[in-house]
Amino acid sequence: MAGGRLNAPGMEELPLPSRTRVVFGENTVDGLGDLVRDLAAGAGRVLLVTDPGLVAIGHVARAEAALRAAGLDVHRHDAVRQNPDTTDVDACRDAITATNPDVLVGFGGGSTIDAAKGANFVFAGGGRMEDYWGKNKAKGTLLPLVAVPTTAGTGTELQSFALIQQASTHQKMACGDPQALPRLAVLDPTLTVTLPRDITACTALDTLGHAIETAVTRARTDTSAPLSGEAFRLVHAHLPEVLADPGDLASRGALLRAAALGGCAIEHSMLGAAHAMANPLTAHRRIPHGHAVALALPHVIRFNAEDPAVATIYAGLARDVDLASASTIDRDAAHSLADRVGSLCDLAGLTRVLTAFDVEEADLDALATEAARQWTAQFNPRDVDAGTFRSLFRAALTPR
Ligand SMILES: [Fe+2]
Structure with missing residues (x-):
């Protein structure tokens, strides 16, 4: 490995079942230039895609300094917004066209990395983001993309999909390709x-x-299962620690690992009904994605736990973190898992009721219809239709 900083104490390669090279460690960003050089030996020009908040806080200057120290010509596009839509992709595509980089660096939260990913499709293959909605849709050769997450959540750094909203409809489009x-x-x-x-x-x-x-x-595999289990254990153990002590770097690091493991698990499995419910809640009620997922998840767990094989998997997760004992029946252990998701929401101070977001009984049909149309719904282990989703949203209306 080139560059002294890459041998800094605590820096390590995470051996994940992914084609992405994953480098982890405190201050790893200071070796970003050397890492980019390792990735693309002839690279001369880099476009850093980011957002204004990260510029203001100084993180972008740190990344740019590391890239310049390795002799790279650095350009910046810093206009990506939260929940990026097709206009964000077009603006990023224009920045790529204007700067003609050898490497793209997505530096930010999931929104920023996804906008860079989306723009990479459109830059390489032309047309609109909608043309790449679905799987294996890339045209041409995409630029090498480096992901530097500044949140620990989406795991998009280990995924071949970008989630981009259609500007006119707010529909979330999953656009994916191995490239x-x-x-x-x-x-x-x-x-x-x-x-x-x-x-x-x-x-x-x-x-x-x-x-x-x-x-x-339904798409879970022997490869995804251990990734899911480890990601769960890490968040379960370290989210309370980070909430108690936000400066705890070791626990922050554990959450970053968990996010990457979760992203890798998605690549080898899929998502389910809670994500299908979250998308319309984010689109129409502006509930942050993770909050919307957590709000839906306990109800989805209880619904899915009616399938004994699924209850056994949930029970395994619950027992791993001592939410249930070996003698607890699977269905009860699964319900303990659902309760724990709720108590983690409470710990974080996040409401668990939809009425707090002005969702009323009269809104449920529209939300349920939209949830049933989401791509991830088909991978839920039990069949879910608009009627099922109505019941699940109904359960989330009021405290349990
Ligand atoms: Fe998610």
């Missing part, structure tokens, strides 16, 4: 230590949702 997978992910907990409490909690609960949903989908 879109980041070639390198740099996980540095010093970049997440300054996150505010609400973002820390929402992103960690998103990871929790990835762990629990990937564990049980």
Whole structure:
């Protein structure tokens, strides 16, 4: 490995079942230039895709300094917004066209990395983001993408899909291709230590949702199962620690690992009904994604636990963290898992009732219809239709 900083104490490669090289450690971002050089030996020009908040806080200057120290010509596009839509992708595509980089660096939360991923499709293949909605849709050769997450949540740094909203409809489009997978992910907990409490909690609960949903989908595999289990154990152990002490770098690092493991689990499994419910809640009620997932998840767990095989998997997760004993029957252990997701929401100070977001009985049909149309619904271990989703949203209307 080139560059002295890459041998810094605590820096390690995470051996995950992924084509993405994953480098983890405190201050790893200071070796970003050397890592990019390792990735693309002839690279001269880099476009850093980020957002204005990360510029203001100084993280972007740190990344740019590391890239310049390795002799790279660095350009910046810093206009990506939360929950990026097709206009964010078009703006990023224009920045790529204007700067003609050899490597793209997505530096930010899941929104930013996804916008860079989406723009990579459109830059390489032309047309609109909608043309890449679905699987294996890339045209041409995509630029090498480096992902540097500054939140610990989506795990998009280990995924070949970008989630982009259609600007006109707010429909979330999952656009994926093996080429879109980041070639390198740099996980540095010093970049997440300054996150505010609400973002820390929402992103960690998103990871929790990835762990629990990937564990049980119809598409789960022997490869995804241990990733789901480890991601769950890490969030369960370390989210309370980070909430109690936001400056705890070791626990921040554990959440970053969990997010990457969860992202990798999604690549080898899929997501389910809680993510299908979260999308319309985010689109129409502006509930942050991770909060929406966590709000739906306990109800989905109780519904899915009616299938004995699924209850056994949930029970395994619950027993791993001592939420249930070996003698607890699976269904009860699964319900303990659902209760624990709720208590983690409470710990984070996040409401668990939809009425807090002005959702009323009269809104449930529209939400349920939209949830049933979400791609992830088909991977839920039990069949779910609009009627099922109506019942699940109904359960989330009032406290349990
Ligand atoms: Fe998610």
